[in-house]
Amino acid sequence: MNNAIAIALAKREWIRFIRQPQRVVGSVGQPLLFWLFLGSGFSPSFKPPGMGEIGYLEYFYPGALLMMLLFAGIFSCITVIEDRDQGFLQSVLAAPVARFSIVAGKVGGAALIALFQCLILLVAAPMVGLVPSLGGTALLLLGLILASVGFTALGFGIAWGMNSTSGFHAVMMVFLMPLWMLSGALFPTMGAPFWLQTVVAVNPISHALTLIRAPFYADVPTLLADSAYLGALSVALVWAALCLAFSLWRVGLVEKGVSPVPGK
Amino acid sequence: MISIDRLHHVYPGGRQQAARTALHHLSLRVAEGELAILSGPNGSGKSTLFRILTGLLRPSSGKVAVGDFDLFAEPAKARALMGVVFQSPALDKHLTVIENIRLQGVLYGLSGRLLESRIDEALAWSDVKARLDDKVMTLSGGLARQVELVKCLLARPKLLLLDEPTTGLDPSSRRAFLDQLARLHEKMGMTVLMTSHIFAEAETAGRVAILKNGHLLAYDTPASLRQMLGSEVLVIRSSNPDALAARLEGEAGAHKLRRYGDELRIEAIEPSQSLALLESVLEQHRGLIQSIAIKQPELEDVFLHITGHAVGPGGGENGEQAA
Numbered sequence: 001m002n003n004a005i006a007i008a009l010a011k012r013e014w015i016r017f018i019r020q021p022q023r024v025v026g027s028v029g030q031p032l033l034f035w036l037f038l039g040s041g042f043s044p045s046f047k048p049p050g051m052g053e054i055g056y057l058e059y060f061y062p063g064a065l066l067m068m069l070l071f072a073g074i075f076s077c078i079t080v081i082e083d084r085d086q087g088f089l090q091s092v093l094a095a096p097v098a099r100f101s102i103v104a105g106k107v108g109g110a111a112l113i114a115l116f117q118c119l120i121l122l123v124a125a126p127m128v129g130l131v132p133s134l135g136g137t138a139l140l141l142l143g144l145i146l147a148s149v150g151f152t153a154l155g156f157g158i159a160w161g162m163n164s165t166s167g168f169h170a171v172m173m174v175f176l177m178p179l180w181m182l183s184g185a186l187f188p189t190m191g192a193p194f195w196l197q198t199v200v201a202v203n204p205i206s207h208a209l210t211l212i213r214a215p216f217y218a219d220v221p222t223l224l225a226d227s228a229y230l231g232a233l234s235v236a237l238v239w240a241a242l243c244l245a246f247s248l249w250r251v252g253l254v255e256k257g258v259s260p261v262p263g264k
Numbered sequence: 265m266i267s268i269d270r271l272h273h274v275y276p277g278g279r280q281q282a283a284r285t286a287l288h289h290l291s292l293r294v295a296e297g298e299l300a301i302l303s304g305p306n307g308s309g310k311s312t313l314f315r316i317l318t319g320l321l322r323p324s325s326g327k328v329a330v331g332d333f334d335l336f337a338e339p340a341k342a343r344a345l346m347g348v349v350f351q352s353p354a355l356d357k358h359l360t361v362i363e364n365i366r367l368q369g370v371l372y373g374l375s376g377r378l379l380e381s382r383i384d385e386a387l388a389w390s391d392v393k394a395r396l397d398d399k400v401m402t403l404s405g406g407l408a409r410q411v412e413l414v415k416c417l418l419a420r421p422k423l424l425l426l427d428e429p430t431t432g433l434d435p436s437s438r439r440a441f442l443d444q445l446a447r448l449h450e451k452m453g454m455t456v457l458m459t460s461h462i463f464a465e466a467e468t469a470g471r472v473a474i475l476k477n478g479h480l481l482a483y484d485t486p487a488s489l490r491q492m493l494g495s496e497v498l499v500i501r502s503s504n505p506d507a508l509a510a511r512l513e514g515e516a517g518a519h520k521l522r523r524y525g526d527e528l529r530i531e532a533i534e535p536s537q538s539l540a541l542l543e544s545v546l547e548q549h550r551g552l553i554q555s556i557a558i559k560q561p562e563l564e565d566v567f568l569h570i571t572g573h574a575v576g577p578g579g580g581e582n583g584e585q586a587a
Contacts (some may be wrong), residue, residue, distance in 0.1 A: 008370040016358045091354035091415070094318040095371040096340040257273040257324035258283060 005097055009105025010112060013076065017113045027071045028117050035064035035121075038186075048188045058128040062213040063185025065121060066205070069114045069148045070180050074172050076110035077155030081165050099251040103156065103244065110152040111145055118144055125216070135220035143211030146236045150208060151176070153243035160250040179205045204239035207232035265296040265423050265455035266317075271326035273312055273478075286312040287323070287478040294471075296422075299449050299456040301466045304475030305571060310459045311351075313475070314427045317457075318348050331422060344372070347416030351427040353408055354415075357401035361392055361411055364400055365418065372419035379418075386417035389444060406437030413444065424448075426458040430465065442468070463564040472563065476571045486563055493561035493569055494520075494532025498542060501527055501554045508552040512545070524572045531561075531569065 017023055039057035046056035083089040092102060125131065132140055155176065159168050182196070183205035189197050200206050210232035214223055223229045270289045277283035287309045294300045304310050315321040317328065319339055328335040333342040348354075355364050365386075369379045387393050390410040392403075400408060409429060416424060426445075430438040446468060449456050458465075466472045466486060473483040482489060502508040505526050512521050512528065520531045533541060538558045546556055559565065 004370055004373075004375060008367055012356065012359065012363075012367055015363065016356070019358050086357065087350060087352040087354045088356045089354075090318070090320065090350050090352075091348070091368065092371060093320060094343065094346070094348045094350075095368075096343040096373070097371055098340075254322050255320070256322040257286075258276040259274070259324055 005101040006104035006108060009092075009101065010109035013079070013106065013109025014112055016079070017109075023075060027068070027075055027113075028120055030071060031064045031068040032121060034067065035060055049190060051188065051190075055128070058130060059188070060186065061125065061128055061130060062209060062216065063180075063183075065118055065144065065212055066147060066183065066185050066209055067180060068117050068121060069144060070151050070176060072114035072117055073110055073148060073151035073155050074176060076106060076113065076152055077159040078165050078168060080106065080156055080159040081162055081168055084163060099248060102251055103153070103247045106156055107149055107152045107244070107247070111148040114148040114152075115141075115144060130216045132215050133219050136215035136218075136223075139220060139223060140212060140215040143208065143215065143236070146211060146240050147205075147208035150204065150236065150240040150243050153240065153247045157243065157247040157250045160247070161253075179203060182206075183209045185209055204235055207235040208239070211236055265298070265331065266292075266294045266457060267327075267329040268292040268313075269327040269329070271313070271316065271323050271328065273309075273316065273321070273323040273326075285478060287316075287326075289326070290475075290478065290480050292473060292480060292483060294455055294457050296455055297453050298470045299446075299468070300458070300471045300473060301469040302457065302459045302473045302475060303461055303463070303466055303567065305461075307477075308475040309478040310475055311427070312478075314425065314459060317425055318346075318350075319343060344419065345422045347419060347421030347424045349409075349412045349416055349424070349426040349429050351429075351431055353412065355400045355408060355411060358399065360397050360399055361403070362396040364411060365415055368415040369418045374418060382418045382420070383414075386414045389417060389448060390414050391440075404437070405432050406434070406440065409433065409437070409441055410444070413441075417448075420452075421454060423455045423457065426456070428459055428461070430460070430462065438462075463562060463567060466563050474567060474570050481570045482566075489563060489566045490561050493565055495535050495560070496533045496538045497559045497561050497565060498530040498533060498538060498545070498556065499527060499559050500529070500545065500556045502552050503554055504552055508549055511549060511552075515545075522569070522572065524568055529565075 035057070039055075039060050042056040042060075046054075046059065048054070048059070051059075080089075083092075155172075158171055158175075162168055162171075182199050182203050184200055185205075189200045192200075210229065214226075214229050214232075218226070218229075269291050271287050271291070272289050273285070273287040275284045275286055290309070290313070302310055302313070312321065316323050317335070319335070322336065330342040331345045333345070335342045356367075359367070362383075365383055366379065369375075369382060374382055387396075390413065392407055392410050392414065395403060395407065400411065403411065412429075424445075429445075430441055433441060442465060445456065445458075448454065458469075460466060469486060471483060471485055472489060474481045474489075482492075500508070505523060505528055509521065509523055509528055512530075520533075522529050522531060530541065530545075542556060542558055546553060
């Protein structure tokens with residue numbers, strides 16, 4: 001029963017996405033342009049120590065995928081605020097619906113949209129010489145889903161109590177974007193200042209990035225025997241689970257009246 | 265069907281704002297199959313009550329039972345009995361009419377054949393059948409309201425809650441919506457609780473509750489409410505109401521003089537005496553009177569009587585006019 005509700009809500013997300021072409025263009029176009037422009041511009045001067053002949057277009061490619069997930073997640077979270085603002089949310093809240101279905105519907109729908117966008121960008125992977133194996137593709141998919149769930153659930157939890165989209169933009173710029181920037185998506189951290197390396201190491205997004213980058217370069221048995229990969233996998237799992245729990249907690253909060261003040 | 269017991273709600277204060285009590289130990293019962301209307305001036309606590317009933321807000325204290333279920337202890341079971349029409353539209357504008365309706369059905373646990381048959385059943389009450397594949401944003405306000413009603417009916421609710429459902433509708437759409445509601449109430453025997461500030465709407469209700477500052481001031485049938493004012497009312501507008509009120513005080517027949525803003529009223533007059541009273545008042549105070557009329561009390565007059573009374577008996581600066 002719960003599944004049917006979550007699926008119906010996710011389907012709604014998808015329909016809304018497809019019916020707003022600007023949104024499709026915006027969320028696919030921005031990471032794509034970033035990747036092409038930054039990639040082409042930085043490539044000639046990009047000579048990271050110990051990374052061989054890797055071009056910046058290739059280096060930045062997994063980061064661009066991650067950025068796409070981030071943007072898809074952010075757009076979906078903005079719709080949380082719109083739903084509240086435009087009244088749709090109240091009919092969901094007044095219905096006998098479990099709070100998990102509300103979160104699962106939104107996050108599931110957002111993940112679906114994000115994966116669809118990534119698929120478009122994945123077509124470009126062979127152009128920069130990145131061709132994952134079949135098993136690698138499955139692991140890549142797993143990484144993309146985990147990162148997408150983590151991003152969306154985190155944004156959902158933040159957006160839930162907000163009533164202005166401009167407020168959410170601020171959160172996005174000072175919190176969500178930096179999480180992505182400091183994940184190693186834009187630049188390798190080798191040789192970076194110590195504090196930066198520490199931030200990157202504790203940033204769960206860095207681990208999600210590992211899950212997306214590694215499958216392009218190693219086959220499945222190697223990855224599953226690699227402690228760094230497995231470590232990243234567990235961090236990303238825990239991060240996504242915590243973000244979901246955070247969202248569930250937020251949805252469960254109902255505005256409550258206070259006790260009458262004595263003497264009043 | 266719905267039983268509200270000593271419901272008390274205090275909104276928490278902020279740094280700049282003191283805590284505000286919106287509902288004062290309010291108790292109200294709506295019997296099964298009744299059509300009750302909740303009215304009151306802005307800020308009377310109607311919306312707070314509505315938000316509590318729909319589960320969007322938890323009160324400071326008090327109990328609400330819907331059917332056999334405690335709304336706060338078993339919210340899912342209680343909500344399954346209710347259909348809600350909110351004041352602001354609760355539709356997704358980007359989806360079509362039928363997509364909105366189907367989604368709502370799923371939210372209430374319907375699917376497959378059952379959902380389709382319920383949709384047919386609910387659509388029979390509406391005029392939106394020809395527009396099912398149109399996006400909601402292309403509908404008129406009246407039709408959009410009807411879609412909300414259709415959505416509500418899918419789950420065959422025992423209790424229908426409506427918050428100012430006719431806000432923003434033109435008079436004919438409003439009439440159509442209310443007629444539909446009345447037919448539904450009659451044919452399906454559901455309990456209806458609706459907030460409204462339009463008194464013409466309240467005339468058709470079984471019972472009318474009047475709320476002010478979080479207190480329930482009256483809860484009775486429209487006929488009994490009208491009787492509170494006696495049979496006729498003399499309404500006087502004056503350029504100098506203070507002076508006129510002072511002169512009318514103590515005069516014969518004017519013992520039920522009350523003031524609402526700039527308006528003076530002599531209430532509860534026997535029909536046989538009203539014309540004579542009008543003539544005598546007009547004769548003696550001609551210079552102070554802008555207009556004077558005999559009126560049969562309507563619900564709006566009752567509302568004025570009750571809510572004005574609560575602020576300051578005898579009127580003066582505290583007297584309030586209904587918006």
